[in-house]
Amino acid sequence: MYRVDSLLSSTKNKISSRLFQLAHRIGENSFTRERKLTFPMVFSTISKLVKKSLAIECEWLEPSTNKVPPSKQALSKARYKIRHTGFQELLEDSLVETYKDEPDYGTWRGYRVIAADGSSLRLPDSKEIVNQFGRHKPNGTLGKMPPLARVSLFVDLCTSMICSARLAPWSTGEQSMAQEQLPEVVNKMCLLKQEHLLFIYIYDRGYPSLKFIKQDEDLGVDFIFRVQERAYLSLWERVAQGESDFEYLIETREGNARVRVIALTLNSGKTEILITSLFDNMAFTSQDMSKMYFLRWHIGVSRIRTLHLVDESPTEVKDSSLVAWEASWRESKTMESSDNIFRKEYVQCTRL
Structure with missing residues (x-):
């Protein structure tokens, strides 16, 4: 508290x-x-x-x-006389406040575990907002569609701290936003003495490209990607044959990358595949990977649940978004101090 x-x-x-x-x-x-x-x-x-x-x-x-x-x-x-940069500065302050005195606070086996995900946000329908963000136009849909923004968040899964938040037009790709944010987050963490970073990427669209994997490797950080169905078919074939934890060589015209593959079975019976740079299956078992993966709920809708857009300008949309993200951190810290599920005796069953 x-x-x-x-x-x-x-x-x-x-x-x-x-x-x-x-x-x-x-x-x-x-x-x-x-x-x-x-x-x-x-x-x-x-x-x-x-x-x-x-x-x-x-x-x-x-x-x-x-x-x-x-x-x-x-x-x-x-x-209209206040810039959104003021709220952005407060969001940055909350990041420093979290880690400045205890660099190891909220780490898992020495790792700062950060999840990245993309989402959409419906915006007020005004000419100014439509000009900046555009409208959502799914194929085969008729009529006037609402303006949408693309949201990209990097969230510390153990502290609920928002490390980076970005709002962009709907036409911007999730992975493109994440690739721009990744170096920014790594630099921030290094300045805060966070040396061992593990990034979890959870996308509903697209798939882990070799370029993105190489970017993580070049920045010296570890990663976990969720693999979309029909991506890397030979990988899925090995899983279908019963393999659940193995090394795999991704081969493309752009180059190659060796990764570790982990297959998880959800309660629904669906199989999800993760690829990671953590090859030590003794130090990081498939059960560990499963536990980390299922903590992704931290980065879901709850990260923007406080956002209520009633204004009609891009400036006010940015203000409201940044305030909501900063407020969600304060709320999560208050819950951590008061709710039973976040007290120390419950940490083992609720956090990494």
């Missing part, structure tokens, strides 16, 4: 800091006069993840006083 208290205290001080305000306001004249809506007040209101109407939120800005509350038009206008 002390991490949450420390982060909230430093966040409050930072929002009130003149340097922070100057760095993240839009326009040199923004928030320079004595007004009802100060930078800290507007920034804090956005951070609350507004779900009520703006009129109600404005009433709550001046509770139990005789002051006339600001209008919803004034609050909406003030929002």
